[in-house]
Amino acid sequence: MVTGTARLIPRWYAVTVVTVLTLFTLGLAAATAAFADDLAGRSMWGLVACAALVLVAAVSSLLRPRRRREPEVTADGTRVFRAPALTVWPLVLGWFALLATAAVWGWVALTDFDALESPGFSIVAIVGALASLPDLVRLLTGRLHRWTLELGPEAVTYRGYRTDATVPWKDVKGAAVQERGPAGVRIDLRGGGTDPVVPITAFDVPAEQLVDEIVRARKGARR
Numbered sequence: 001m002v003t004g005t006a007r008l009i010p011r012w013y014a015v016t017v018v019t020v021l022t023l024f025t026l027g028l029a030a031a032t033a034a035f036a037d038d039l040a041g042r043s044m045w046g047l048v049a050c051a052a053l054v055l056v057a058a059v060s061s062l063l064r065p066r067r068r069r070e071p072e073v074t075a076d077g078t079r080v081f082r083a084p085a086l087t088v089w090p091l092v093l094g095w096f097a098l099l100a101t102a103a104v105w106g107w108v109a110l111t112d113f114d115a116l117e118s119p120g121f122s123i124v125a126i127v128g129a130l131a132s133l134p135d136l137v138r139l140l141t142g143r144l145h146r147w148t149l150e151l152g153p154e155a156v157t158y159r160g161y162r163t164d165a166t167v168p169w170k171d172v173k174g175a176a177v178q179e180r181g182p183a184g185v186r187i188d189l190r191g192g193g194t195d196p197v198v199p200i201t202a203f204d205v206p207a208e209q210l211v212d213e214i215v216r217a218r219k220g221a222r223r
Contacts, residue, residue: 032048079150172188183201185198
């Protein structure tokens with residue numbers, strides 16, 4: 001069993017990110033309220049909503065205390081750790097808000113380009129929204145995943161964003177805390193495969209608990 005809890009997310013980093021997002025959101029809201037007087041301007045409220053939702057997700061991900069908690073347990077004994085709803089759903093809703101804003105700007109660009117206050121920024125946003133459409137298709141078809149770690153009787157499964165990996169316990173050597181790139185839990189595999197890394201920012205339990213759970217589940221599967 002891993003003893004102690006390492007601080008994988010530096011406090012200064014978490015505070016800096018949340019502070020910058022807060023100031024950006026407040027500044028954007030103030031500017032929109034002061035200067036939005038047409039369709040392109042009023043659509044900036046979508047960008048404000050996106051920034052506010054990303055801020056909520058950042059607070060949940062970076063500032064939430066990580067404590068040992070009991071996971072969900074299914075009928076076959078699989079132990080399931082899921083990313084908190086406040087980390088996941090604000091990101092999805094913020095993405096939708098950004099897509100809606102970019103759609104309005106795209107319409108304005110086609111019908112009255114001069115109405116765009118910042119054409120360069122608007123075009124970048126539109127291009128970024130178009131580039132994210134394949135991920136929207138993945139989301140709608142169930143191929144974009146909420147971060148989840150499942151420790152079953154036969155295998156370990158990690159899902160997160162585009163990753164969906166299931167590895168039989170016989171191919172798992174163990175697990176270890178990884179301090180960066182990203183910070184989280186590395187699942188050590190036998191052979192030459194790439195070791196999956198479970199990012200700790202996506203979960204509300206300490207990395208040490210996930211390591212203990214993986215090691216315990218692996219030992220249980222070998223009995």
